[in-house]
Amino acid sequence: MVRTVNDAIKMDGRTFHLERLGAHQWNQVIPKEVFPIVMVCDTNTRVHSLPLVIEKLEIEKHLIFEIPEGEHSKSLEQCQKFWEFAAENNLGRQGLIIAIGGGVVLDFAGFCASVWKRGIAYISIPTSIMAQADAAIGAKTGVNFHQYKNMLGSFYPPLFVITHFDFLKTLPSRHIKNGKVEIIKHLLLQDENPWQGIEKLQKDFDFETWNEVILNSIKFKSSITLEDPFDQGKRKILNLGHTMGHALESLAFEKEQDLLHGEAVAMGIWIESWLGKELLGYSSAHFDQLYTSLSPYFPDPFNFDIQWSEIHKYLLADKKNSNEKVQFALLEKPGHPIWNVELDVNQLEIYFTDRKIKSIFTP
Ligand SMILES: NC(=O)c1ccc[n+]([C@@H]2O[C@H](COP(=O)([O-])OP(=O)(O)OC[C@H]3O[C@@H](n4cnc5c(N)ncnc54)[C@H](O)[C@@H]3O)[C@@H](O)[C@H]2O)c1
Ligand SMILES: [Zn+2]
Numbered sequence: 205m206v207r208t209v210n211d212a213i214k215m216d217g218r219t220f221h222l223e224r225l226g227a228h229q230w231n232q233v234i235p236k237e238v239f240p241i242v243m244v245c246d247t248n249t250r251v252h253s254l255p256l257v258i259e260k261l262e263i264e265k266h267l268i269f270e271i272p273e274g275e276h277s278k279s280l281e282q283c284q285k286f287w288e289f290a291a292e293n294n295l296g297r298q299g300l301i302i303a304i305g306g307g308v309v310l311d312f313a314g315f316c317a318s319v320w321k322r323g324i325a326y327i328s329i330p331t332s333i334m335a336q337a338d339a340a341i342g343a344k345t346g347v348n349f350h351q352y353k354n355m356l357g358s359f360y361p362p363l364f365v366i367t368h369f370d371f372l373k374t375l376p377s378r379h380i381k382n383g384k385v386e387i388i389k390h391l392l393l394q395d396e397n398p399w400q401g402i403e404k405l406q407k408d409f410d411f412e413t414w415n416e417v418i419l420n421s422i423k424f425k426s427s428i429t430l431e432d433p434f435d436q437g438k439r440k441i442l443n444l445g446h447t448m449g450h451a452l453e454s455l456a457f458e459k460e461q462d463l464l465h466g467e468a469v470a471m472g473i474w475i476e477s478w479l480g481k482e483l484l485g486y487s488s489a490h491f492d493q494l495y496t497s498l499s500p501y502f503p504d505p506f507n508f509d510i511q512w513s514e515i516h517k518y519l520l521a522d523k524k525n526s527n528e529k530v531q532f533a534l535l536e537k538p539g540h541p542i543w544n545v546e547l548d549v550n551q552l553e554i555y556f557t558d559r560k561i562k563s564i565f566t567p
Contacts, residue, residue, distance in 0.1 A: 314345030333383025382466030445473030
């Protein structure tokens with residue numbers, strides 16, 4: 205029986221269960237006689253999160269591999285540095301990687317682990333809301349390739365995920381907002397009346413709220429990804445807001461604009477809800493309600509030019525798409541997602557007749 209997430213989620217291949225471990229029992233997740241243990245963190249989590257992990261895991265000997273904070277670290281160059289470090293330190297199948305950080309560290313370390321010696325064990329310790337509610341669940345790892353997001357990756361579950369509220373105490377407010385967007389997405393996908401829950405999220409993120417919403421997100425995402433671990437069917441509903449969101453994110457990446465994943469997805473969910481309205485009867489009232497609910501999470505300021513032609517390039521580069529067709533997961537209404545909605549990229553523009561959406565794109 206699951207009562208709290210303050211502990212560990214055991215990932216055993218495709219199965220998972222939450223295991224209640226007291227804080228003093230974290231070290232139970234470390235397999236016996238592992239050597240060496242490599243802590244992978246970024247410049248921020250090394251300072252803010254690593255000390256808590258070392259204290260709770262009671263690990264005496266470990267190595268540290270640090271990456272610069274930020275999306276640019278999800279790169280092959282950084283992977284190469286890690287693998288060189290792994291070779292120098294004889295990291296083999298007896299070894300263990302412990303990833304401590306947000307989605308960047310988890311995606312990066314998981315990918316490095318999945319490829320090194322055809323896969324060595326790792327544990328994920330998510331320290332951002334984005335990572336706790338989303339990136340740590342579902343076994344996707346990956347790095348970016350050129351300006352394309354998550355173009356290289358694998359499905360590779362960690363042995364355990366350890367999720368703890370205390371990590372969030374040092375998370376900057378912009379990243380707190382950023383992570384809440386994925387929780388909102390989960391509410392929109394599963395709940396016919398998500399508005400109260402969404403409103404509650406805008407308030408302070410205290411332990412009680414965290415315990416409720418993170419647990420809900422973990423259970424929801426886990427149930428979907430267990431049903432469809434390799435993204436062949438139902439898991440695609442999790443792409444709500446992400447087809448457009450990823451295109452915006454890739455464009456921002458190319459233009460060296462500061463845009464976080466959650467900020468891009470907030471815009472993506474709202475923009476795509478217009479498609480839901482045009483194609484699936486998503487109601488105007490809910491479209492307006494979504495704007496009210498999501499606009500606080502939009503990038504501030506949002507001031508880079510977006511040309512349709514640039515967006516096309518990235519929409520087509522999306523892993524889900526082929527032959528000038530773009531696939532979306534859209535809402536018929538809250539709690540009722542439809543996946544595999546396919547649209548011709550050249551036709552897409554004609555759907556966007558809404559004034560506010562049009563103003564985002566320069567024709
Ligand atoms: N694999 C998946 O299923 C999946 C799902 C969602 C997102 N992602 C990926 O996750 C990434 C975004 O994750 P993110 O928003 O966590 O970004 P992030 O990892 O860059 O973390 C955000 C910032 O917060 C800092 N930080 C993290 N934890 C901290 C803490 N406890 N205290 C202080 N600072 C802390 C980081 O150093 C960074 O500066 C993207 O690359 C996205 O593609 C992957
Ligand atoms: Zn996402």
